[in-house]
Amino acid sequence: MLFRRLPILGFPPRAWTTPGRAFLLAGSGIVVLAWPLLAWAHEETGQAAGFLAGMLHPVSGLDHVLAMVAVGFWGAQLGAPALWMLPVAFPMVMAVGGMLGLMGILLPGVELGIAVSAVALGAMVLGEVKAPLGAAAALVGFFAIFHGHAHGTELPDGTSGLYYSIGFVTATGLLHAAGIGFGMIHSRPRGPAILRAAGGLVLLGGLYFLWRVMA
Amino acid sequence: MRAALRLPVGITRARGEVATSRLAPAAFLTALLVPGRADAHLVNTGFGPFYDGISHLFVTAPDLLVVAALALLAGLRGHATARGTLLAVIIAWGLGGFAGLLTAPAVVWTAITTGSFLLLGALLAADRELPVGVVIGLGALVGLIHGFLNGAESAAAGIGFVGLVGSLAAVAVLATLISAAAVSLAEGSTRVAVRVAGSWIAAIGILMLGWLFRPGA
Numbered sequence: 001m002l003f004r005r006l007p008i009l010g011f012p013p014r015a016w017t018t019p020g021r022a023f024l025l026a027g028s029g030i031v032v033l034a035w036p037l038l039a040w041a042h043e044e045t046g047q048a049a050g051f052l053a054g055m056l057h058p059v060s061g062l063d064h065v066l067a068m069v070a071v072g073f074w075g076a077q078l079g080a081p082a083l084w085m086l087p088v089a090f091p092m093v094m095a096v097g098g099m100l101g102l103m104g105i106l107l108p109g110v111e112l113g114i115a116v117s118a119v120a121l122g123a124m125v126l127g128e129v130k131a132p133l134g135a136a137a138a139l140v141g142f143f144a145i146f147h148g149h150a151h152g153t154e155l156p157d158g159t160s161g162l163y164y165s166i167g168f169v170t171a172t173g174l175l176h177a178a179g180i181g182f183g184m185i186h187s188r189p190r191g192p193a194i195l196r197a198a199g200g201l202v203l204l205g206g207l208y209f210l211w212r213v214m215a
Numbered sequence: 216m217r218a219a220l221r222l223p224v225g226i227t228r229a230r231g232e233v234a235t236s237r238l239a240p241a242a243f244l245t246a247l248l249v250p251g252r253a254d255a256h257l258v259n260t261g262f263g264p265f266y267d268g269i270s271h272l273f274v275t276a277p278d279l280l281v282v283a284a285l286a287l288l289a290g291l292r293g294h295a296t297a298r299g300t301l302l303a304v305i306i307a308w309g310l311g312g313f314a315g316l317l318t319a320p321a322v323v324w325t326a327i328t329t330g331s332f333l334l335l336g337a338l339l340a341a342d343r344e345l346p347v348g349v350v351i352g353l354g355a356l357v358g359l360i361h362g363f364l365n366g367a368e369s370a371a372a373g374i375g376f377v378g379l380v381g382s383l384a385a386v387a388v389l390a391t392l393i394s395a396a397a398v399s400l401a402e403g404s405t406r407v408a409v410r411v412a413g414s415w416i417a418a419i420g421i422l423m424l425g426w427l428f429r430p431g432a
Contacts (some may be wrong), residue, residue: 084407084411088340088413088414089414091418092337092340092418092421095417095418095419095421095422096421098422098425099421099424102422102425102426102429103425104429152422152425155426161422161423161429162419162423163276165418166419169418170415173411173415
């Protein structure tokens with residue numbers, strides 16, 4: 001009713017009820033809707049898909065999750081400076097593995113390395129092994145290469161590499177943070193025993209994945 | 216004419232007089248809502264070029280990572296370094312942006328922008344004592360590079376000088392806020408959180424290198 005009473009942009013309202021003009025206006029609307037938009041060069045696509053794919057990839061496989069949280073558990077058992085050294089070192093070394101995967105450089109035994117990482121890190125947590133900082137960083141860094149390589153080779157087509165990387169690094173870091181957060185129970189009265197039990201579960205999970213790889 | 220009217224609209228003439236009176240303005244209003252063009256990774260806020268420039272920073276991940284890494288690095292080195300670096304990056308970003316706006320080259324320096332946030336992230340994660348001049352110099356260098364690209368993109372997107380001023384304002388505000396937070400976090404265990412953020416930024420840069428040099432890229 002508003003259009004009947006008020007002239008809009010100079011059009012007499014009654015004119016729109018004229019069949020010919022109405023058809024012309026409706027047709028022009030459809031033409032405008034169907035008009036191709038200008039396509040600009042280097043228009044980016046796939047950012048949201050890339051970010052989500054990167055965020056989901058580390059949490060989509062339980063073998064990755066077990067190893068990531070075990071790094072946090074072990075860091076909490078070792079205390080400072082390993083508590084922060086491992087989460088700083090792991091993403092950077094893992095990214096080197098991811099870079100190799102993206103560049104198509106083959107790495108033998110990736111799935112085996114991932115399964116063994118869960119076994120080894122679970123064993124370290126279960127045994128509450130007080131390894132020297134250098135040895136702990138070297139062990140974690142070694143396994144990080146395999147995890148990174150798997151993430152790098154499994155980048156979905158059509159997604160943004162940058163946003164995939166942001167999501168992937170963020171998710172990995174958050175898994176470490178979850179492990180460290182849970183590992184804070186180490187300072188509680190029965191915390192060390194609970195943490196060692198959690199390490200045992202990681203070890204069992206790792207053995208299951210190792211059996212699947214070997215079978 | 217009656218047949219032509221019935222086919223596209225799908226109504227009888229008796230009802231058509233009422234229905235077309237609604238359809239025509241609806242089509243007209245729909246036409247007004249159709250976006251005119253899709254700009255190159257530049258957000259059309261609808262508020263004009265200044266706000267388009269502001270939003271450009273927040274949707275351009277390399278710029279965002281560089282500003283965050285540089286501000287955190289400067290903040291960890293204390294008040295004096297943070298103030299000097301802020302000044303350097305804002306001036307350099309403006310000068311570089313103006314040069315990019317004037318020359319408007321159609322370049323995409325992904326490897327260089329990736330290298331800049333990779334370097335800053337690695338320095339942040341390492342947390343080494345860097346001379347004040349080095350941090351300020353790094354700020355000026357990345358400001359020139361990223362500002363130049365921002366200026367070129369502003370020219371290409373048609374938001375010009377005002378858009379560049381918008382992105383410069385966003386850089387200034389964001390860098391100030393982040394470096395101020397980093398100065399307050401520089402003591403104690405919270406410094407570790409800043410270093411972890413640096414390792415994440417460096418890791419993203421390393422992965423991007425792999426992406427850039429992947430087969431078929």
